[in-house]
Amino acid sequence: MQSRGPTQVSDVVWEIDRRAVPGMHVPARIVADGALLAHILADKSVQQLVNVATLPGVVRAVVGMPDMHEGYGFPVGGVAATLLPDGAISPGGIGFDINCGVRLLASDVPVRGMEDRVLPFVHELSRSVPTGYGRGGRLALDDDQLHAILAHGAPWAIRELGLGEPGDAARIESGGALPGADPAKVSTRAKDRGRDQLGTLGGGNHFLEVQEIAEVYDAEAAAAMGLVHGCIAVLIHTGSRGLGHQVCTDHVARMDAALPRFGWTLPDRQLACAPLSSPEGRDYLAAMAAAANFAWANRQVLTHRVRDAARRVLGDRADPRFRVVYDVAHNIAKLEDYPEGRLCVHRKGATRAFGPGSDEIPEAYRAVGQPVFIPGSMGTASYVLAGNAEARDISFASCCHGAGRTMSRGAAKREVQGHVLRHELEARGIVVRCPSNAELAEEAPLAYKDVDRVVDVVARAGIARKVARLRPLGVLKG
């Protein structure tokens, strides 16, 4: 299906009318300024968004975020909501890395006077956090433990394994555990893959970054979130590892095989889906929830590692405690209530952004709105924002998850030499721990959109408002 280009409907919102392409049930909207739209139009992401608008049960509009780029099936940076009970759930609308997400930790450790401790801190983290493929974490789970993690997520890891503080879970999306998770719906293969991966970062664009809270834009929100200007923060980006990948693989295959039974035709086979009310739909939702719980537990273990490293390296000179600011998922489906009814909101490369007053967010943030994180590419700024109530109308209370790729990994490696980039970052005082220069080049800033522009568009759209800017001090890459 081909579509004409989008038309501008407001300052930073563009739309493809539902009548533009046969099969669309709703319009396709894109949140972007002109420059970002030019990037978006350069790949197939708009066509993919149009395809998503054909999913059975989709309501209101499908939405592309300012960092949207071509994915497989769904675009990355895409949001779509389907109506229960019989609307579609599509595992590709969540992604293989179920509950890939970001957690921000904050401290009262001032950067000034601790500059000589940044390198040792990153070094200690690199020793504590396994990266790359196949290297086991320090936690090898037995069957009962794995079952419990899948069922109960981060709170279980905190309570039973001592890997956190009692207040942590309240600062994690959904309390760190989704209801309805069923370990029995997670295959033996998925469990085999995840059994020794808890507490690991994984490869690709996953990272652990030590940052300084360099600028505060909203003092009230920053105070509520515990963000202190000039102090050290740590951002963790990882997901459900091989376990989540296998869950998606298993259920895409199952839904692809079952599709003829539903009488649905899809413009892209990767959009394989099933009615939420069907056994396939219910089983996937239960397995997805279990994999999401694994990911939250994974980020909880990494939080514990950060705290340990901070005590060892920073503790003689400052209060080394790190607190959880918040933890957001950016590949997930959530059942949420909107004027249209009970919806299954697919967020692929997109996060929630609930506004003030929402009971979906921790009580500590209900006056200011949910923390939203937009990490930049390596060496660039990351941002903390607060969700606005208007986001419910604009994007099903959703925001983008980063800066979004503009360039393939191959093209990035042709443009950038990894060892040169490493030297450039180090010359700017950024400590880099990455096992491969090639991988470093793949994640070069020029392969991504301008995060400052992406954040500006999010604010102009009314989805979320800026709270703080974080600058990188050191990065550990998978």
Place this chain on the structure above:
Amino acid sequence: MALAAAHAFEDHTADVRLRVAAPDLPTLFAEAARGLGELMGGDVVSGELGEPVRAQARGRDREALLVAWIDELIYLSEVHKRVWTDIAVERLEGGEIVARLRGPRAQALRTAPKAATFHELRVVDAPDGVRATVVLDV
């Protein structure tokens, strides 16, 4: 003249597109496996190939079978901590493939694919053999 078995990688914004060509379907699947091995390990992997590991996959059509095959290779690679370089397809019929794999232990992987996708998936007969395209999530 029959197609020579070959594979190549193409740019994709966030993922990798693998193109494979071969004189027949079993050779195509073996070549896809070699392509995956090259993507994962590159030149950094070396060492003994170990005992053979049995691989098996099923799919309702050739395209689904190719996805299932690559996913089987990824799964076995992850649990055995090996990259498959020696592939012997024993049987490919009736929507099922059975093969024996050997390969060295994985050290620093160059790329760790998450899975094969159905996106733009093609298995196409040609006068001189068969060609396939598959996008891998990396």
